[in-house]
Amino acid sequence: MNQTLPPSVDHVATDAETLALFGGVYSNYLALEAAIHDALQRGAERLYCLGDLGAFGPHPDRVFPLLRKHGVICLQGNYDDSIGNARDDCQCGYTDPRDNYYAQISYEYTLRNTSDANREFLRSLPPQRRERWGNREVLMCHGSPRRVNEFLWESTTSTAFLERLCEQHRADTIFATHTGIKWTRQLSRERQFVNVGALGRPEHDGRTEVWYTLVKHLGLVHRASQGSPAMEARPVAETRAATLPPLEVQFVPVQYDFRRLAEEMRSEQLPEAFVETILTGWWTTCREVLPSKERLRPGRLAKVPPFPPIGRIGLEKGRATADGTRYDKR
Numbered sequence: 074m075n076q077t078l079p080p081s082v083d084h085v086a087t088d089a090e091t092l093a094l095f096g097g098v099y100s101n102y103l104a105l106e107a108a109i110h111d112a113l114q115r116g117a118e119r120l121y122c123l124g125d126l127g128a129f130g131p132h133p134d135r136v137f138p139l140l141r142k143h144g145v146i147c148l149q150g151n152y153d154d155s156i157g158n159a160r161d162d163c164q165c166g167y168t169d170p171r172d173n174y175y176a177q178i179s180y181e182y183t184l185r186n187t188s189d190a191n192r193e194f195l196r197s198l199p200p201q202r203r204e205r206w207g208n209r210e211v212l213m214c215h216g217s218p219r220r221v222n223e224f225l226w227e228s229t230t231s232t233a234f235l236e237r238l239c240e241q242h243r244a245d246t247i248f249a250t251h252t253g254i255k256w257t258r259q260l261s262r263e264r265q266f267v268n269v270g271a272l273g274r275p276e277h278d279g280r281t282e283v284w285y286t287l288v289k290h291l292g293l294v295h296r297a298s299q300g301s302p303a304m305e306a307r308p309v310a311e312t313r314a315a316t317l318p319p320l321e322v323q324f325v326p327v328q329y330d331f332r333r334l335a336e337e338m339r340s341e342q343l344p345e346a347f348v349e350t351i352l353t354g355w356w357t358t359c360r361e362v363l364p365s366k367e368r369l370r371p372g373r374l375a376k377v378p379p380f381p382p383i384g385r386i387g388l389e390k391g392r393a394t395a396d397g398t399r400y401d402k403r
């Protein structure tokens with residue numbers, strides 16, 4: 074039965090390594106270049122991008138030479154499938170018409186400005202990747218292991234669901250992106266879910282930096298308890314998980330020339346609302362999809378300067394509160 078066979082593995086690592094994982098690039102080639110440089114400086118031995126190379130930003134073809142030059146291992150996100158196959162829309166999974174309106178502007182610009190050769194490259198990308206780091210089974214995907222455009226938000230994703238994904242997809246660690254906001258959760262038996270964030274636009278937190286994820290694993294580690302009679306009596310999967318060394322996951326902020334990106338977006342006549350997000354760190358479009366906790370999380374708001382600009386895209390006016398935080402009237 075195929076179900077009982079171990080899934081094929083794209084790469085096996087037995088030694089300790091430092092790796093960098095990038096989320097959606099959204100044509101932000103300046104942030105991609107800065108992130109690659111930063112990751113290499115920190116000793117990253119392999120670089121990955123979990124998909125959505127285009128969208129939002131200017132000059133989509135500029136990300137591809139960087140990916141090629143540095144050997145970034147790429148997955149196919151929903152955007153890459155759409156651009157590669159010239160589909161009608163980005164398949165982003167938005168439901169609010171305001172989100173879809175701006176997503177379509179971005180999508181049509183990106184499709185018009187992506188070369189045939191790069192579209193062919195996007196079509197060739199795999200949707201998922203499996204690796205084995207020591208004893209740890211790793212699954213990289215775009216939205217979730219079950220759907221390329223599934224939004225896994227921290228506030229609305231239960232631990233039980235993540236545990237189930239690990240079981241069903243035979244993974245100890247799942248890496249994903251798609252939402253544009255990083256987060257991680259420790260699961261049972263040293264398993265872990267990581268949303269690696271995005272390079273394409275800031276996190277709706279009033280900061281202009283974008284984020285990527287640096288991971289360190291220890292490779293194959295033999296513990297004293299491994300092979301003991303008690304361990305051998307357990308099911309294989311449980312024994313393997315119990316011997317997993319912890320994974321070190323670090324979210325890394327990336328500073329880049331966001332003013333230059335903003336000017337290039339204006340030159341390309343992309344909507345000023347997109348530019349505003351790059352300059353302020355506040356989402357002004359494609360943000361209705363945000364759950365309320367990601368929109369209003371106190372820890373996030375505590376870091377922002379007072380009276381951030383008010384988004385103006387078909388929304389009622391928000392207001393700034395006395396302590397400088399903000400909420401949007403819905």
Ligand SMILES: [Fe+2]
Binds near residue numbers: 097125151165215251
């Ligand atoms: Fe996506």
